[in-house]
Amino acid sequence: MKIRLIALIALLTISSACTYKFSGASTDGLKSVNVRVFENNAPLVVPTLANALTEALKTRIRNQTRLSVSTGEADAVFEGRITGYDIKPVALQGTSTPTAGANRLTITVSVKYRNNVKDHEKESFEESFTKYLDYSPTAAAIPAAIENINRQLTEDIFNRAFAQW
Numbered sequence: 001m002k003i004r005l006i007a008l009i010a011l012l013t014i015s016s017a018c019t020y021k022f023s024g025a026s027t028d029g030l031k032s033v034n035v036r037v038f039e040n041n042a043p044l045v046v047p048t049l050a051n052a053l054t055e056a057l058k059t060r061i062r063n064q065t066r067l068s069v070s071t072g073e074a075d076a077v078f079e080g081r082i083t084g085y086d087i088k089p090v091a092l093q094g095t096s097t098p099t100a101g102a103n104r105l106t107i108t109v110s111v112k113y114r115n116n117v118k119d120h121e122k123e124s125f126e127e128s129f130t131k132y133l134d135y136s137p138t139a140a141a142i143p144a145a146i147e148n149i150n151r152q153l154t155e156d157i158f159n160r161a162f163a164q165w
Contacts, residue, residue, distance in 0.1 A: 029117040034074035042085035056150040077114045084108030105145045106132040
């Protein structure tokens with residue numbers, strides 16, 4: 001009987017621990033944030049990339065904080081530009097006529113984050129973030145690769161701004 005009770009308590013403890021979500025975000029003193037549209041200054045321009053990255057960052061902030069996303073004055077401001085968008089073949093196959101077994105998409109973003117709340121200015125930063133993804137060499141795979149990289153980039157930007165990781 002004691003073993004069953006201990007097993008039940010252990011099971012309940014484990015299952016309740018699995019539902020806990022830790023975002024690690026610290027938004028002390030902040031009520032609003034302005035995420036300006038990222039400019040696309042990459043040598044190779046994808047017309048939808050700037051807007052997709054901007055919206056992905058706004059969505060992450062809305063989903064993981066209680067901050068309101070503003071278009072005007074705000075306690076914190078994100079702005080930046082896409083400085084790199086590059087596709088290169090990787091995993092070459094074949095000997096007589098080499099073909100790419102996969103392509104590598106790399107996106108680099110330069111981000112400026114400004115915390116306007118007094119005593120929190122030291123949390124401001126300006127830095128670049130780069131992520132890449134290898135994908136099968138089909139045109140249909142590019143949108144999914146961009147979405148995946150945007151998710152990774154926004155996670156890094158978010159963590160740098162609000163979790164100081």
